[in-house]
Amino acid sequence: MTQNIIIQDQAFQLHPLGGVFWVEKSLLLISDVHLGKVSHFRKFGAAIPQKAVHKNYMLLDQIVSELQPFQICFLGDLFHSSLNKEWELFENWVARTPAEIILVTGNHDIISPLKFEQLNIAIFPELLIDDFLLTHHPETRVAKFTFCGHIHxxxxxxxxxxxxxxxxxxxxxxxxxxxxxxxxxTGTHTLKPTKKDEVFAIVEDTVVKV
Incomplete structure (x- = not known):
């Protein structure tokens, strides 16, 4: 179950898979997918099942099917490291996904921009849309609300x-x-909220304000 919130008079849906859907723009925000990480670690002997490679694509298909966004913006760390055999899986996923895809680059995004351009994926260091800033690293900008990732x-x-x-x-x-x-x-990093912060936890298939 999604959690609906209003930020600066705009409607957003927080999805239990971890995405944010901007209703007015039909824009899905997703951060830190780290595609290729499973293959990267398997290459160096990590005992991770081969079927785990496909898990991220199944989750991406699920959230896109449920929300049907016009655009998808990845907020950095789309790929974990350099090219590996998962790039072909990503090409296939892009080919069957009807939404326009945008990448705001993160610190792990070291694959050549030319590879993304060949798939008609636009790349930006950051994006400003109306009064909202889309970045990978947390950043404060005067008179803007920031959506970001990086911290997990x-x-x-x-x-x-x-x-x-x-x-x-x-x-x-x-x-x-x-x-x-x-x-x-991908792992997580525990944050300690203050009384002024709002935390929306993912509990199984539900987003709950805590």
Whole structure:
């Protein structure tokens, strides 16, 4: 179940797979997929099942099918490292995806821009759309609300006893929202919210404000 929020008079849906859908623009924001990471680690002997390679594409197909965006903007770290055999899988995914695809580059995006241009994917260091800034790294910009990634945010929830649970989350401050990592096998970084922050945790198939 998605969580609907309003930011600067615009409607956004927070999806439990980790994407943010900007309703008025029909724009889906996704961060930190890290495609190719499974193949990268398998190359160096990590015991990760081969079928895990396809998991990210299944999740991408699911969120695109449910939201049917006109555009998809990846907020950096689309690929984990240099080219590997997963690039062909990515080409196939782009070919069957009806939405226009945009990449805001992150620190892991080291593949030549020419490879993306051949797939008609536009690349930008950042994007300004109306009063919103789309970046990979968290950044403060005067009079702009920032959507970003990079951190792989999570929140720790504590029970009545000593139990605790760490969940990926959308982490919102006054002028910024950090998206959770979309990709499998990406890890998380626990953030400690202040009273002014808003945290939307992903609990199974639901986004819950905590």
């Amino acid at each position: 945010p999570a929140v720790k929830l504590r029970g009545l006893g000593r139990q605790s649970l760490r969940l990926p989350c959308f982490f919102k401050t006054k002028n910024q929202m950090i998206l959770p990592a979309f990709g499998e096998f």
